[in-house]
Amino acid sequence: MGRNLEDLLIFVGKRMLELLPVLLGVIVLTFLITHVASINPCPRWYPKASTAVLAHCQAQFSLPLTTQFWNYFTKLLEGNWGASQLGVPVYPVIASAVPATVELVLASLFLMIVIGIPLGVIAAQFAGRWGDHLVRVLYLSGWSVPTYVGSIIAAVFLAPYLGLPTSGEYSAPPPFPQITHMSVVDAILAGNFPYTVDAISHLVLPAAVLAFINMGIATRMTRASMLEVLPLDYVKAARMKGLSNFLVLYKHALRNALIATVTVLGLTAGGLLAGTVVIEEVFAWPGIGAYAFSVLGGGGQPNFDGAIAVTIVFAIGVVVANLISDILYGVLDPRVEWR
Amino acid sequence: MTQPVLSVEHLSVEYEVGAGHFQAVSDVSLVVPPGRVVGIVGETGCGKSTLAQAIPRLLPEPPAHILEGKIIFQGTDLVPVPRGKLPQVRGTGIGMIFQEPLNSLNPAFRVFDQIAEAIQIRHWREMGVIPVFHPGPTPWDYTHRPLPEPSDVLSHGVIPGVAKDAVSRRLVSRSDYRREVLEYLRLVRINDPETILNLYPHELSGGMRQRIMIAMALSAKPALLIADEPTSALDVTIQAQVLTLMKELIDEVSASILYISHDLGVVAETADDLGVMYAGRLVEFGPVADIFERPRHPYTKSLLRSIPTRYKTDWPMPTIPGSVPNLSQLPRGCRFHPRCALARPICAREPPPPLRVVGEAAGSGTPHQSACHFAEEVESQP
Numbered sequence: 197m198g199r200n201l202e203d204l205l206i207f208v209g210k211r212m213l214e215l216l217p218v219l220l221g222v223i224v225l226t227f228l229i230t231h232v233a234s235i236n237p238c239p240r241w242y243p244k245a246s247t248a249v250l251a252h253c254q255a256q257f258s259l260p261l262t263t264q265f266w267n268y269f270t271k272l273l274e275g276n277w278g279a280s281q282l283g284v285p286v287y288p289v290i291a292s293a294v295p296a297t298v299e300l301v302l303a304s305l306f307l308m309i310v311i312g313i314p315l316g317v318i319a320a321q322f323a324g325r326w327g328d329h330l331v332r333v334l335y336l337s338g339w340s341v342p343t344y345v346g347s348i349i350a351a352v353f354l355a356p357y358l359g360l361p362t363s364g365e366y367s368a369p370p371p372f373p374q375i376t377h378m379s380v381v382d383a384i385l386a387g388n389f390p391y392t393v394d395a396i397s398h399l400v401l402p403a404a405v406l407a408f409i410n411m412g413i414a415t416r417m418t419r420a421s422m423l424e425v426l427p428l429d430y431v432k433a434a435r436m437k438g439l440s441n442f443l444v445l446y447k448h449a450l451r452n453a454l455i456a457t458v459t460v461l462g463l464t465a466g467g468l469l470a471g472t473v474v475i476e477e478v479f480a481w482p483g484i485g486a487y488a489f490s491v492l493g494g495g496g497q498p499n500f501d502g503a504i505a506v507t508i509v510f511a512i513g514v515v516v517a518n519l520i521s522d523i524l525y526g527v528l529d530p531r532v533e534w535r
Numbered sequence: 536m537t538q539p540v541l542s543v544e545h546l547s548v549e550y551e552v553g554a555g556h557f558q559a560v561s562d563v564s565l566v567v568p569p570g571r572v573v574g575i576v577g578e579t580g581c582g583k584s585t586l587a588q589a590i591p592r593l594l595p596e597p598p599a600h601i602l603e604g605k606i607i608f609q610g611t612d613l614v615p616v617p618r619g620k621l622p623q624v625r626g627t628g629i630g631m632i633f634q635e636p637l638n639s640l641n642p643a644f645r646v647f648d649q650i651a652e653a654i655q656i657r658h659w660r661e662m663g664v665i666p667v668f669h670p671g672p673t674p675w676d677y678t679h680r681p682l683p684e685p686s687d688v689l690s691h692g693v694i695p696g697v698a699k700d701a702v703s704r705r706l707v708s709r710s711d712y713r714r715e716v717l718e719y720l721r722l723v724r725i726n727d728p729e730t731i732l733n734l735y736p737h738e739l740s741g742g743m744r745q746r747i748m749i750a751m752a753l754s755a756k757p758a759l760l761i762a763d764e765p766t767s768a769l770d771v772t773i774q775a776q777v778l779t780l781m782k783e784l785i786d787e788v789s790a791s792i793l794y795i796s797h798d799l800g801v802v803a804e805t806a807d808d809l810g811v812m813y814a815g816r817l818v819e820f821g822p823v824a825d826i827f828e829r830p831r832h833p834y835t836k837s838l839l840r841s842i843p844t845r846y847k848t849d850w851p852m853p854t855i856p857g858s859v860p861n862l863s864q865l866p867r868g869c870r871f872h873p874r875c876a877l878a879r880p881i882c883a884r885e886p887p888p889p890l891r892v893v894g895e896a897a898g899s900g901t902p903h904q905s906a907c908h909f910a911e912e913v914e915s916q917p
Contacts (some may be wrong), residue, residue, distance in 0.1 A: 213589060294903065428638045429633040429635050429638040429639040430639055430640055430641040430642070431635070432588075432593055432631070432633065433631070433633055433640070433641075433748070433751070435593060435622070435625060435631060436591060436593065436620045436626065436629070436631040436752070437625065437626045437653045437656055437751070437755060438623065438624075438625040438626025438627060438628075438653075438656045438660075438755065439622060439652075439656065440622050441618075441619070441622070441625075448641050451644075452641070452642065467658050500599050528643065529642070529643065530642065530643065530735040530737070531735070531737045
């Protein structure tokens with residue numbers, strides 16, 4: 197049949213295997229770009245260092261590029277993600293930053309789904325009338341605002357009106373251990389209600405900005421596929437059962453229209469992750485986006501190992517998001533087989 | 536005389552497309568008495584599907600728009616009913632079977648869920664959990680009153696235990712409808728219903744899907760069933776099977792049915808009364824046998840003559856000259872006159888009056904009516 201749990205596991209396994217060549221390509225490319233862009237970064241990294249330190253650094257970079265790559269790659273395979281030039285290891289930062297970003301992206305996905313998809317249904321329901329135009333203005337204004345403008349407008353102008361904080365995950369350092377590094381989840385796990393509320397209020401604004409900017413595609417796709425589905429006989433048949441307009445739209449029609457939307461939501465993963473780079477920096481969110489900004493030289497020295505690590509994480513994020521959307525595609529549409 | 540289930544009075548429906556207005560149904564009046572099957576035939580584009588969908592107010596408004604007329608269902612005019620109340624009329628009141636079996640079942644849900652949903656809505660209405668259309672002379676009664684047995688069309692489908700159980704627990708779960716769903720699948724002659732229950736529509740053939748569509752519509756026990764070309768989209772052998780099924784079901788459930796088709800042969804086998812539509816107008820209405828024996832409208836007469844039969848060897852096959860007029864450029868006067876063999880000057884000048892009685896029907900109660908200036912002469916003409 198191609199639709200049971202076993203097939204799903206095989207499907208996921210295959211897709212995970214496909215991830216390996218993608219990752220290898222990403223590592224090679226990022227390594228080349230970073231190392232070719234600045235062939236001898238040592239004098240800039242250690243402007244006041246002794247000649248001995250400088251010589252040690254330069255010895256590392258004077259090796260042939262293939263040797264340098266092999267050295268890095270074997271290190272990576274051993275689980276050593278390297279360190280910044282100041283000796284700060286990359287892995288612990290990544291380990292705490294990735295969950296923080298996952299939390300932010302999931303929160304904004306949630307907003308995209310609960311706001312963006314119903315907006316698409318409304319637009320289709322009132323196609324060509326004022327409701328449709330209003331929705332179009334809304335999502336186009338989000339779609340056409342650059343992330344850096346949108347996030348700064350939200351942080352500087354909206355936040356004071358709404359009384360929302362604009363910096364970090366909590367107002368004060370939390371008294372409980374951060375097990376998952378997801379601010380809201382940690383607060384809930386600790387059973388600390390005031391901190392949970394505080395964490396959510398910190399999450400709302402960056403997640404809303406990220407959602408507002410990327411929502412357009414979900415709304416548009418939902419509207420388009422709803423318009424395809426609505427004139428079909430099974431929607432009329434659902435009406436003729438005596439179902440309310442709400443159930444006809446959101447159960448019978450949307451269920452089929454969502455198949456297209458889910459695919460497109462998977463494709464927005466790249467946009468969401470790219471958005472986090474600016475948004476996390478503006479809202480001081482300790483995630484992978486802010487880390488990407490810093491390792492690429494934002495406000496300090498570039499960090500080669502960190503840059504490669506961030507790229508790997510982003511690549512995994514995009515591939516996994518698309519895998520999830522492919523799985524959901526099969527869940528929603530019984531005609532699809534996982535293979 | 537008993538109150539008709541449905542009586543359509545001078546109904547006109549218009550489509551507003553771009554700058555143009557197209558009147559797809561003009562001044563149509565017809566009556567569906569309880570327990571009778573009324574057939575509507577006409578060429579493609581004559582407005583019969585628009586009529587079928589206008590009755591339960593299923594047409595999207597806009598672009599469609601009911602210009603005038605009444606749709607009196609069980610004594611209540613449906614035209615002024617607000618949109619939000621319309622679902623109360625559908626399902627248990629008016630049910631519908633659609634033309635395209637490939638599209639009429641939702642691809643995302645199993646057969647069981649689709650039929651159980653229809654049964655669940657009926658049960659909830661019978662229990663008074665959700666509001667129901669209360670037929671009666673009062674304009675609209677939205678009280679949560681149980682149906683006063685208007686849907687006793689299909690009594691053998693009820694499993695008293697389920698309904699009684701349902702009342703005690705108020706809301707039953709979907710799986711409790713399993714037995715009743717199986718009953719309806721057997722009713723439409725599906726072998727091995729236990730397996731079919733768990734399948735998705737794409738795993739079924741077109742004929743099977745159409746049977747399930749019929750089961751779904753019947754399971755709501757509608758007071759009026761509208762069948763919009765239920766066999767037209769099927770291939771010939773399946774068509775014959777579904778037609779046989781429809782005929783058997785008509786006898787079994789003794790339902791009031793409005794049967795839309797473009798195939799005179801199909802209607803002849805299923806319907807008691809027949810209406811013939813041409814370019815948005817009902818041109819003839821009467822008992823089927825009467826119309827087949829003595830057509831009182833030149834269009835009907837030409838239609839009957841052009842039915843191919845195995846033994847008729849006329850060559851070339853008789854056809855009606857010309858083609859159906861575009862609804863935006865209807866001819867003046869009688870809409871059929873450019874193609875009519877009987878046309879006289881008055882036909883091009885004056886539209887004929889809407890249906891008038893031209894002959895007494897033998898015993899059936901429905902008078903034979905025609906919308907031709909010269910209805911009395913049609914029979915004597917060659």
